[in-house]
Amino acid sequence: MRRIGILAGALSATVLLAACGSGAASSSSAAQGSTSTKDMRLVTVVKLVGVGWFDRMEEGVKEFAQQTGIDATQTGADDASPEKQIKVIQDLIAQKPTAITVVPNSPESLEATLKRAQQQGILVVTHEASNQKNTDADIEAFDNADYGATIMKSLGQCMGGSGKYAAFVGHLTAKTHMQWVQGALDYAKKNYPGIQRVVDPIESKEDESTAYERTKEILAKYPDIKGFQGSAGTDVAGIARAVQEAGRTDICVMGTSIPSVASKYLSDGSIDKIFFWDPALAGKAMLTIAERLAQGKKVEAGTDLGIPGYTSLKVSKDNSKVFYGDAAIAVDKSNVGQYHF
Numbered sequence: 001m002r003r004i005g006i007l008a009g010a011l012s013a014t015v016l017l018a019a020c021g022s023g024a025a026s027s028s029s030a031a032q033g034s035t036s037t038k039d040m041r042l043v044t045v046v047k048l049v050g051v052g053w054f055d056r057m058e059e060g061v062k063e064f065a066q067q068t069g070i071d072a073t074q075t076g077a078d079d080a081s082p083e084k085q086i087k088v089i090q091d092l093i094a095q096k097p098t099a100i101t102v103v104p105n106s107p108e109s110l111e112a113t114l115k116r117a118q119q120q121g122i123l124v125v126t127h128e129a130s131n132q133k134n135t136d137a138d139i140e141a142f143d144n145a146d147y148g149a150t151i152m153k154s155l156g157q158c159m160g161g162s163g164k165y166a167a168f169v170g171h172l173t174a175k176t177h178m179q180w181v182q183g184a185l186d187y188a189k190k191n192y193p194g195i196q197r198v199v200d201p202i203e204s205k206e207d208e209s210t211a212y213e214r215t216k217e218i219l220a221k222y223p224d225i226k227g228f229q230g231s232a233g234t235d236v237a238g239i240a241r242a243v244q245e246a247g248r249t250d251i252c253v254m255g256t257s258i259p260s261v262a263s264k265y266l267s268d269g270s271i272d273k274i275f276f277w278d279p280a281l282a283g284k285a286m287l288t289i290a291e292r293l294a295q296g297k298k299v300e301a302g303t304d305l306g307i308p309g310y311t312s313l314k315v316s317k318d319n320s321k322v323f324y325g326d327a328a329i330a331v332d333k334s335n336v337g338q339y340h341f
Helices: 002-019 052-068 082-095 107-119 144-158 175-191 208-221 235-245 259-268 279-294
Strands: 041-045 071-075 099-102 123-127 137-140 162-169 194-197 227-230 252-256 273-276 322-324 329-331
Touching: 041 052, 041 082, 041 279, 052 071, 052 259, 052 279, 082 099, 082 107, 099 107, 099 279, 107 123, 123 279, 137 279, 144 175, 144 227, 144 252, 144 273, 162 175, 162 208, 162 235, 175 194, 175 227, 208 227, 208 235, 227 235, 235 252, 235 259, 259 273, 259 329
Parallel strands: 041 071, 041 099, 099 123, 123 137, 137 322, 162 194, 162 227, 227 252, 252 273
Antiparallel strands: 273 329
16 A cells, blocks of 8 residues: 555656646647547638638648648638537537637637537637637737737838728637737837827628728718728728729728738739738648647647748747747738739
């Protein structure tokens, strides 16, 4: 009995030391280092299917599957409602994949569902959700406040350092979008005191037509407006269409999008500049983290995922489960032809 007590104490000490390590280690029972790649099933759940941004992410998911031999797929709802995304994840939980990687429409709305997934031994990795609590790791393409400041630096220059602007977000509950527009506003207050945001962030619901209609309303209410910032991948396209129809190409339009969505508006000047990261690489980054955790490996400061823009991860000072890459890209009509997605 004495020997058993000594062994038990040693085992407890070992577990305690392991628990004190830095970086993200999974709280899900799936990550015990015993899951081989041939036994893994990883599913990526996006905000919605059928839009260019997430079509591009699916290319990365498929490439990851081909390169690793892991069963990796992508799914999502037909619109960006949090309720439909919850239902997709609930259906997946019943199937018990190794991991679910998620781009949430509303991180808060997903908390209970993701917690249930973890309780079932399913790993959870998120993206664009730095406030997600029930996740094993969240991967961001960059520091979100800095990204918003970068957009405003260019938008402010385009506006001549003064004037009115409006900012769009996909959802008011989309944490990263709100961080981008806040980062832009903070930068403007500090560096462009003559620039004024005329309304609180406008919700487009990740829908180009909604962004178009809301922009027409803003143009009617503020005819002297000089700038627009978009956050959802379809925002600047909707904004640009309204600006183009109004014959107001003097207005500066910038924000997050991808070349395949924005190129025609960049070429005619309806959009001045877009900022983005490659969704395909972000998808691969989520899956690579899920694979590492399923094998019992840590993700920590300096981790190299072997993916451009994610070769030396940084850890958020606010949350040890949140990691940042350095994957931002800026494009205008002079270099849009370099990107084929």
